Amino acid sequence: MKFSRVGISECSSLQCSYSTQCTTKNETCCAYILKHFLVFLDGFFRSHNLTYVVIYGSLLGAVRDHTIIPWTHDIDVGYFNSTYLHSNEIRNELYENGYHLFEAIGMSRICVRKNNSITNWLTTQIVHRKSPTVMGDLSAYIDLYTAAKNATNPISNISIYTIQTNDNFLTPISFEKMVEIDGQTFPTVDNVHEHLVYNYGNRYMTEISDRTM
Template sequence: MHIESGSINQCAFLTCSHSPQCTTQNQTCCAYILKHSLLFIDTFFKHHNLSYVIIYGTLLGAVRNKTIIPWTKDIDIGILNRKYLLTKKIRDELYQHGFHLFEAVGLPRLCVHKNNSNTMLLATQDTRHKPPDSIYEVQAYIDLYSVSKINDAQTTSNTSLFSVQSSSSHQSLISFQNRITIDEQTFPTIDNIEEHLIYFYTKEYMHDIVPK
């Protein structure tokens, strides 16, 4: 199912901060919006019996700092049932909860929509500015990567090998039992965490690289 990429203009135009000093507790920070977007998705997916895992940069921040990297623009999660997630029923329900599902650069993404009733998430909204017309103008969003099971792969009894969209050369072990801590709350993630982080961020992944 295709999502109209032009519908990105339903996203709120936010001026939240990506400062290295930002935290998930400060409403003016993009990390605050990302954290609360993740909390919503975790509850929403549980309600719909949808499985997901924390991956990429979000996993890096959780392992390294047990929080969300303050200068990141997105939460990275792997999803199993992409087809169901993209149905009109689910998209409409997401919108009713204040989130807009759109597609940009070949990937489904989720943003806070401009009519969200949660004023805390819209604390940095600039209503005088025209809505975003590209992903580069959206300051906080969730990337939804498809996760596909690799059949006939030999693993332990409770794990399976999966391929994650955009990184098919790297295989992730997933039991859906492993969890990672972000701000003292746990979220599902892959099982081969260290292998994943070394592959994407090298063996130096525990060393902070603060943007200039």
């Protein structure tokens, strides 16, 4: 099936829980869906030689609890090849895998598409017939933040980027730094502590907040 150039209305409205008691192992939880989202995205990006890093709230959950934050709605990643990601090839392949790449509120996002072909881990979820019309209608999705190269450190030869929404904060990324989520490692920024302090304050390890980007 070819990708249809429509927006959020092509997404499924999934019913899942944001309870603070939720885990990525409970099939009724949104965190469960988001973990599978991330695992799929990691494999998909690698198969296409697309680089990405886990950032913002997803990095916060990984550092603080080594898992997905139970009450978050999304996975946050920074990506580096906008032209290829938005090609018809990638969009169609995502669509055929049960996902939908769309634009909303000034950025790219991925959701589970309507009438999706995902049968191995989404079988317990209730998919409503009514199409979503605003971001608040979506229970679980991926936020894709563009990363633009700003400079290269002449000593370490590590590239330095700015990530969408953080234009005043420079982020060194060597693509070698990893973070653990549920026992699996994913690439992230080099300056993890500084990244989290900048976005969530210096009490990010203990202060509970719903401001997870």
